[in-house]
Amino acid sequence: MSFVIKEVKTDVVVVGGAGAGCRAAIAAADEGVEVVLLDKGTAGRSGATPCALWSIQAPFGERGMDSRDSPEQMFRDMVVGGRYLGDQNIVEVISHTACDRILDLESYGVKFKKTEDGRFYQTPMPGQTYPRSCFIIENGNALSTILAKEASQRRNVWIRNDFLAFHILKRGDRAVGVLGLDVKEGELEAILAKSVVLASGGYTSIWDFSDNPPTMTGDAVAMAYNAGADIVDLEFNQFYGTDVLWPPSVRGTVVLYELLAEPFTDANVYNSEGKPVFPKPLPIRDEAIRIMYREIMEGRGTLHGGLWYDVTKSPKPREEVRRIFEEMTPRHYEFIKNAAGIDLVEEPLEVAPASHYQCGGVYINEKGETTVAGLFACGECAGNYMGANRLAGSALADTQTMGAQAGRHAALAAKKSPEPRVSRRSLEEEGSRACSLFKKKRNPISPQEVKEQIKRVVGRYVAPIRDAQGLKTALNELKRIKSKLIPNMAIPCVAKYNLEWVDALEANLMVETAELTVGSALFRTESRGHHFRLDHPETDDKRWLKHTVVRMKGGKPSYFTRPVIYTRMPPQGA
Amino acid sequence: MADITAKVFRFDPTVDRMPRYETYRIPADEPMTVLTILRYIRRQIDPTISFRDYICYKGICANCMVTVNGKPVRGCSTRINPGETVLVEPMFKHPIVKDLVVDFGTTIKSEDAVYTIRRGVFIEARRQ
Numbered sequence A: 001m002s003f004v005i006k007e008v009k010t011d012v013v014v015v016g017g018a019g020a021g022c023r024a025a026i027a028a029a030d031e032g033v034e035v036v037l038l039d040k041g042t043a044g045r046s047g048a049t050p051c052a053l054w055s056i057q058a059p060f061g062e063r064g065m066d067s068r069d070s071p072e073q074m075f076r077d078m079v080v081g082g083r084y085l086g087d088q089n090i091v092e093v094i095s096h097t098a099c100d101r102i103l104d105l106e107s108y109g110v111k112f113k114k115t116e117d118g119r120f121y122q123t124p125m126p127g128q129t130y131p132r133s134c135f136i137i138e139n140g141n142a143l144s145t146i147l148a149k150e151a152s153q154r155r156n157v158w159i160r161n162d163f164l165a166f167h168i169l170k171r172g173d174r175a176v177g178v179l180g181l182d183v184k185e186g187e188l189e190a191i192l193a194k195s196v197v198l199a200s201g202g203y204t205s206i207w208d209f210s211d212n213p214p215t216m217t218g219d220a221v222a223m224a225y226n227a228g229a230d231i232v233d234l235e236f237n238q239f240y241g242t243d244v245l246w247p248p249s250v251r252g253t254v255v256l257y258e259l260l261a262e263p264f265t266d267a268n269v270y271n272s273e274g275k276p277v278f279p280k281p282l283p284i285r286d287e288a289i290r291i292m293y294r295e296i297m298e299g300r301g302t303l304h305g306g307l308w309y310d311v312t313k314s315p316k317p318r319e320e321v322r323r324i325f326e327e328m329t330p331r332h333y334e335f336i337k338n339a340a341g342i343d344l345v346e347e348p349l350e351v352a353p354a355s356h357y358q359c360g361g362v363y364i365n366e367k368g369e370t371t372v373a374g375l376f377a378c379g380e381c382a383g384n385y386m387g388a389n390r391l392a393g394s395a396l397a398d399t400q401t402m403g404a405q406a407g408r409h410a411a412l413a414a415k416k417s418p419e420p421r422v423s424r425r426s427l428e429e430e431g432s433r434a435c436s437l438f439k440k441k442r443n444p445i446s447p448q449e450v451k452e453q454i455k456r457v458v459g460r461y462v463a464p465i466r467d468a469q470g471l472k473t474a475l476n477e478l479k480r481i482k483s484k485l486i487p488n489m490a491i492p493c494v495a496k497y498n499l500e501w502v503d504a505l506e507a508n509l510m511v512e513t514a515e516l517t518v519g520s521a522l523f524r525t526e527s528r529g530h531h532f533r534l535d536h537p538e539t540d541d542k543r544w545l546k547h548t549v550v551r552m553k554g555g556k557p558s559y560f561t562r563p564v565i566y567t568r569m570p571p572q573g574a
Numbered sequence B: 001m002a003d004i005t006a007k008v009f010r011f012d013p014t015v016d017r018m019p020r021y022e023t024y025r026i027p028a029d030e031p032m033t034v035l036t037i038l039r040y041i042r043r044q045i046d047p048t049i050s051f052r053d054y055i056c057y058k059g060i061c062a063n064c065m066v067t068v069n070g071k072p073v074r075g076c077s078t079r080i081n082p083g084e085t086v087l088v089e090p091m092f093k094h095p096i097v098k099d100l101v102v103d104f105g106t107t108i109k110s111e112d113a114v115y116t117i118r119r120g121v122f123i124e125a126r127r128q
Helices: A019-030 A071-081 A088-108 A139-152 A219-226 A285-300 A318-328 A330-340 A394-416 A424-438 A447-461 A468-488 A499-523 B034-045 B121-127
Strands: A005-015 A035-038 A055-057 A133-135 A157-160 A163-171 A174-182 A187-198 A237-246 A268-270 A307-310 A349-358 A375-377 A546-553 A556-563 B002-010 B020-028 B065-068 B071-074 B085-089 B096-098
Touching: A005 A019, A005 A174, A005 A219, A005 A394, A005 A424, A019 A035, A019 A139, A019 A157, A019 A187, A019 A394, A035 A187, A055 A394, A071 A088, A088 A139, A088 A394, A139 A157, A163 A187, A163 A219, A163 A424, A163 A499, A174 A424, A174 A499, A187 A219, A187 A394, A187 A424, A219 A375, A219 A499, A219 A546, A237 A285, A285 A307, A285 A349, A318 A330, A375 A394, A424 A499, A447 A468, A447 A499, A468 A499, A499 A546, A499 A556, B002 B034, B020 B034, B034 B085
Parallel strands: A005 A035, A005 A187, A035 A157, A187 A375, B002 B085
Antiparallel strands: A055 A133, A163 A174, A174 A187, A237 A349, A268 A307, A307 A349, A546 A556, B002 B020, B065 B071, B065 B085
């Protein structure tokens, strides 16, 4: 099969068009450089941001709900919440610029809930010393669509939708752009750029059960790893306890765990024996997830392997319970009603812990620079600032603070960089690899099937509770998929909007990310935050107050540790 | 168990001169959404079918808008009962890329949000 690779040149290319990507594009454009923003779906309407709820944290202090709050307090809360594994140079940027970035959002047209005298309405969330979560009206969906609109209104931003970037182009040690597939046309295209910003989100969808959209296949981690960048802390996989498991039409929809608390519905989750599983008051999230996981593993789960989220047994009148859902999560409540025909106020729902957020990712510094020159990262795909655990409301705050930071510094770097060039040969090598999928195979396998197998392995063995034996099994399984199945992926000969081609390119990246995740989880022989090892249940501050880093060496992953950066708050006793 | 019968609009402008409608039978013992029907067709019957799969699957993003029995709906939250026949077509007001995928251009209108992204403004400005 012959193919042509188009080339486009720009100053900054941003991969990913949700919260972090759009914010990075805006910041870069405001420095006066040309920006191309790539999204594999529709910018502003894909990625994880549109699915986010209302909460974005910023220490507004007197301008918010509690005058005692301050950037310094937010800094401390994030450091403690991350179990002292967040790099403090980055946490400083996040906590000290969060308010400014929210004011930016307001100026773009995002609406926030306010008090009568004009202060930000903020809700308290676990881990925040003072109430700090600002309330976005119309949730993450409003935030991402308004950001995409704002980016598109800049003359020097060109948004490319339906564009799947799958490879970082390099010249020498420097990133000089990305190679991708224009899905609508079915053409390969190289976007050459002086700076590359990765903002394509986490890798929650390498699990078979996730509450994120199926797009979150961890492209950034695999691409950065293949480009030689350091990848950090991939073992801190956050799960959310109560996501709908059945029926399939609403699989992965969040029903809020927090709404089971006494001030709200005062309800519970029940096992197949009809017994409530949570003590009251409700345990914090990661503990709750482990309780649920144990119930299911010990055989007290439902037919589909979940538990019953049941508010019908709430002591409160049904109308009050209904009002709580209608007020707090109207979209999800409606969606479950429409798509599954289930009114969750009237009947129980099967729920289980699902993959929710990734604390790890590409290693960056406070400017968003990775360890590869010309390559930047921000948002969920970047790694070393959350530490071992993420506080509620910080995912969106990070997209804005570090998004702006990475975008701006990518633009400043681009101003000083030479014209990006790439050898035609290396382009064609990568291109022919992407096109070899069309060749006839002796034992053809559908990329959909390959993806499902990867997800099953990760879902089974990289669970909320893991151990060495399971992780080793997973590693062997993934190696088998990589050597036996990936080379045999075959796709139909269709150019335009060929979903099989997209799946195959994603499967390549997914298996890489999965292998690195399993390897990192195996490497850290302790339990901390979202990483719980059954064979190493204790937290080992002596040996493990460090990052897990993985880097490609001789074509293989090599794992090592890297010290955490403490700027002003070293761990006690260390 | 009663089959769901789906008549689906198919058109690949690079090879087809005219659109056609393909009929698929999907075994179902409980209601399915239009999106789960399309996913079933792609997985089990015909991998060449195109629809927007890069979506939230939560009734939010409105990227899955298709025409079902003549009405524009969100594919992810529209239920079809076992035994029913359903006609699935693209959003005809927009240019068709392939099958059910249209180029929203990138204006997506849904009951709660309207936004537009001017496509290609930057590159056209450069060409002039």
